[in-house]
Amino acid sequence: MLKTDLCDLLNIKFPIIQGGMAWVATAELAQAVSNAGGLGVIGCGNAPADVIKEEIRKIKKKTDKPFGVNVMLLSPHVDEIMDMLYEEKVPVITTGAGNPGKYIDRFKGIGTKVIPVVPSVALAKRMEKVGADAVIVEGTEAGGHVGELTTFVLVPQIVDAVNIPVIAAGGIADGRGIVSALSLGAKGVQMGTRFVCSTECIAHENYKNMITKAKDRDAVVTGRKTGHPVRSLKNKFTREFLKLEKKTDDKKELEEFGVGSLKKAAIEGDHRYGSVMAGQVSGLIKDIKSCESIINDIVKEANIVKESLTKI
Template sequence: MAMKTRICDILGIQYPILQGGMAWVSTAELASAVSNAGGLGIIAAGNAPADWVRNQIIKAKEMTDKPFGVNVMLLSPFVEEVMEVIYKEKVPVITTGAGNPGKYVEKLKSIGTKVIPVIPSVALAKRMEKEGADAVIAEGTESGGHIGELTTMVLVPQVADAVDIPVIAAGGIADSRAVVAAFALGAEGVQIGTRFICSTECAVHENYKKAVLDAKDRDAVVTGRSTGHPVRSLKNKLTKEFDKLEESRASIEELENLGRGKLQAAVCNGDVVNGSVMAGQIAGLIDDIKPCKDIIDDLIGNTYGVIERIKSFCGGN
């Protein structure tokens, strides 16, 4: 079945579906599987050193001949070295988070790289358009990991009204109902993270996948608001410790020390008790593990059933 928007043309992909850049989760294996299935797979650079990112890019090129991207966290201590790797490897697409990629845009575009920042507000979306972004990802607070304050429902239509470049919706999207809703709000694509954690190609520890599968509707909680960089993850012993520290008005340094290395501990070592199990609020809707191709086929194929259901409410017109 066909579903084509400007995002498909800009990125050279079959379906307007991007896989979220999740640190330690979004490796070459996951990214290449999503790209091979018709979406855009994305390797997450996170706080990893440049050599790790280079190896992941090389591996992805071996595993797919389709476009893929790299997500760059602009607060990473290795951001300059990572950008040099992206220039050298001529990565087709980058998405960015935790800052403004403006100073890199000109050079990236000179090598043909498409630049798509993740934005939490209308103001930043408009600024990114002026600085040459090819599209923006409007990410609602429902997402896992680092979050903003606005929900997807209110953020996406305001951004879509404010800019002329395509808008990609993110946050709370895991099935075809949410895809249809995103397009109704004005998006031309969707970015999906948590749903792809529970794919067969995702290399995270099985404990992490099980934690997502077992999650209920209120299990994805937010910690770290007092630091100015809130994070959504599944509640466990670590999130309770964060809550206690914040209630005691602990310093930002104490909070950062508590969280240091905890995502990697969960993703790679399977410590879902003391580790940070980052996941979105949509985790409560996910109940199976299957290949990326099946996930994307379901997202696209079932979309038409949702649209027909909506038509039935309107007298079939």
């Protein structure tokens, strides 16, 4: 009942993609999402190719379903990673922080789908021209690196501007969010914060608990002066970062302040002095459960919402 063109494009049961979050989007999480009918995604972050290759080998042992790998194009290892992904014949590649155009033709030759994350209409149109199979339209509600426009405003504008499938991301964590995205013309959704709060995600329990206890105004943005703003949950780290931004325009100093902060929170569990990257939708998430339960509950709710709308 909840099927779109994206399901056919990616050979998945439900039009739900898991965000490729650095440090926490490992093979454990990705295989659980893929086995539950969505598209699980391994996040590269700044990891070298051999580390990601090991994660790919792990997921291939745990599922025969399609999966993806998210590549940050600003990574110093990006060319090595792309070569490795070609060799491994990864079914889907999502990209962020750049233009994957120079890699697309090569991957089309082996049937790999390339789906860039875009924060604007102009970039979405450019990605269509260079051959992207779809685009992930991420609004400022999302966790991690964000743009300025909201999902609700941006998605329909990009739907009107391109002829490839649009995937909505940012501020989506339940069936109501999916139905809203589909009503705007999207063919599917990408969710990150919701899947952090799953039993299969390796994120530290302190990180997960910060999300489930968050309120509506707890997700704030730091690093605007660096040109790479980040949304995370309020804590000692964000307060100190915002104070520093008021005092200095030195991008290097600001960037150095944030180095290693995500790992500190997600892996080491330092929820006070680490960067707890999470979206505004954190205030809606109140539990930690399996990826299968998350997806099944979302699909069930989405179908109920769709049915109720037909009666209006």
